[in-house]
Amino acid sequence: MHETMQARGTEHDFDFWFGSWNVRNRRLRERLAGCAEWVEFAATSEARPILDGLGNEDVFRTDHAGGFTGMSFRFFDPESGLWSIYWADSRRSGLLDPPVIGGFSGDIGVFEGDDTFAGEPIRVRFVWSGVTTPTPRWEQAFSDDGGDTWETNWIMDFARAEETR
Amino acid sequence: MTETAQMQGTASDFDFWMGTWTARNRRLRERFAGCDEWDEFTATIVARPVLGGMGNVEEFRTDFAGGYVGLAMRFFDPGTRLWSIYWADSRFTGLLEPPVIGGFAGDVGVFEGPDTFAGRPIVVRYTWSGVTTPTPRWEQALSDDDGQTWETNFMSDFTRVEADR
Numbered sequence A: 001m002h003e004t005m006q007a008r009g010t011e012h013d014f015d016f017w018f019g020s021w022n023v024r025n026r027r028l029r030e031r032l033a034g035c036a037e038w039v040e041f042a043a044t045s046e047a048r049p050i051l052d053g054l055g056n057e058d059v060f061r062t063d064h065a066g067g068f069t070g071m072s073f074r075f076f077d078p079e080s081g082l083w084s085i086y087w088a089d090s091r092r093s094g095l096l097d098p099p100v101i102g103g104f105s106g107d108i109g110v111f112e113g114d115d116t117f118a119g120e121p122i123r124v125r126f127v128w129s130g131v132t133t134p135t136p137r138w139e140q141a142f143s144d145d146g147g148d149t150w151e152t153n154w155i156m157d158f159a160r161a162e163e164t165r
Numbered sequence B: 001m002t003e004t005a006q007m008q009g010t011a012s013d014f015d016f017w018m019g020t021w022t023a024r025n026r027r028l029r030e031r032f033a034g035c036d037e038w039d040e041f042t043a044t045i046v047a048r049p050v051l052g053g054m055g056n057v058e059e060f061r062t063d064f065a066g067g068y069v070g071l072a073m074r075f076f077d078p079g080t081r082l083w084s085i086y087w088a089d090s091r092f093t094g095l096l097e098p099p100v101i102g103g104f105a106g107d108v109g110v111f112e113g114p115d116t117f118a119g120r121p122i123v124v125r126y127t128w129s130g131v132t133t134p135t136p137r138w139e140q141a142l143s144d145d146d147g148q149t150w151e152t153n154f155m156s157d158f159t160r161v162e163a164d165r
Helices: none
Strands: A019-028 A038-050 A055-062 A068-077 A082-089 A100-105 A108-117 A120-129 A137-143 A151-160 B019-028 B038-050 B055-062 B068-077 B082-089 B100-105 B108-117 B120-129 B137-143 B151-160
Touching (some): A019 A055, A100 A120, B100 B120
Antiparallel strands (some): A019 A038, A019 A151, A038 A055, A055 A068, A068 A082, A082 A100, A100 A108, A108 A120, A137 A151, B019 B038, B019 B151, B038 B055, B055 B068, B068 B082, B082 B100, B100 B108, B108 B120, B120 B137
């Protein structure tokens, strides 16, 4: 069990996230390949509550890579105090990937789960930071050694797009 | 694999469902208990496309049983031409249950997947019918003998709320 599983939250943990955002993305060109080349692109994100506040969804839109839409669905479990986060993507729609699970400690949120990459088991980690500031950040990292070492492969920096609310 | 997995669909299969609906629900009071008592209640449903038309999200809202909100998430896989359907519920949020998977043949859609009930393995089946008529129907049935016999425990008959479109 990782320490992320100890974080207990509330259904309001993602209230900071509701509304419209401009997103500056930096995405590692290749994953788990020793790559140091980052691709930068812009996106928008729009988040709102679902399930009467026990969850939320956001829509991520970009023209990058031919254009695609992603969606995050986040569900809060009041018993465990943990969030389960699922990602859906217009480029590979169908079955959802396994969720990442976790919560916040202060203004840092860590969410982890098992997945596969190129047929091999990996750990996936989402890290939210600066969520009490006007410019929150989200990062994704993969580990192919059971969580001993991590490679960050996607960073999103957010700034609020008030006028489109 | 059942025959439902052989069906071939398109991302437009649920176009009939987009918009606002009133549901007349009949729900079996107890499951796998030889019960034949049904509760009747109403719900309102709003369905909208997501992921650039590769999926859709439906909100199901009722005052029944203290009031709850459900969320159906449907994602079309253009590779298999099958739909994966997930259900989230404000009464038990957190991890999603396994999806049901399937598609339509004519105006009947069948979607099946494994789950558990009271700790036992079961199969869940959703059946859509009359989807080309003004009054579609959705039914849920469960099987605890690997699909040999089924108990229908939820039926919803829908009529469109035109004014809300």
